[in-house]
Amino acid sequence: MPYPKIIIYNEEIELATQPSDVADFLYGMTKDTHAYVTVLDNDGSYHTLDGEPCQALSSAALTQYVKQYLANEGHCCLSKLEQLTPQQAFNLLVID
Numbered sequence: 001m002p003y004p005k006i007i008i009y010n011e012e013i014e015l016a017t018q019p020s021d022v023a024d025f026l027y028g029m030t031k032d033t034h035a036y037v038t039v040l041d042n043d044g045s046y047h048t049l050d051g052e053p054c055q056a057l058s059s060a061a062l063t064q065y066v067k068q069y070l071a072n073e074g075h076c077c078l079s080k081l082e083q084l085t086p087q088q089a090f091n092l093l094v095i096d
Contacts, residue, residue, distance in 0.1 A: 006040040006089065008057065013065045015093060044086040059083040066092055 005016040063084040
């Protein structure tokens with residue numbers, strides 16, 4: 001599995017640059033909860049934790065998650081972000 005990855009869960013994103021980041025994220029979650037986790041790879045593919053392909057987020061939804069993440073990290077001037085591709089999301093999150 002190539003890294004980095006964007007993990008989408010509970011209307012938020014987390015960043016994973018190595019397998020231990022995913023393990024840390026999943027710590028304390030039940031197996032049932034794992035079904036609600038989506039992973040975005042830096043090649044633009046979306047899949048479940050088991051590696052099964054799943055529905056891609058819309059560009060608008062991905063943009064909203066990235067803006068929320070960046071705002072939580074203290075970034076400003078995010079209003080100009082409107083529609084992001086997966087590669088642009090990785091570039092903005094500085095994990096490309």
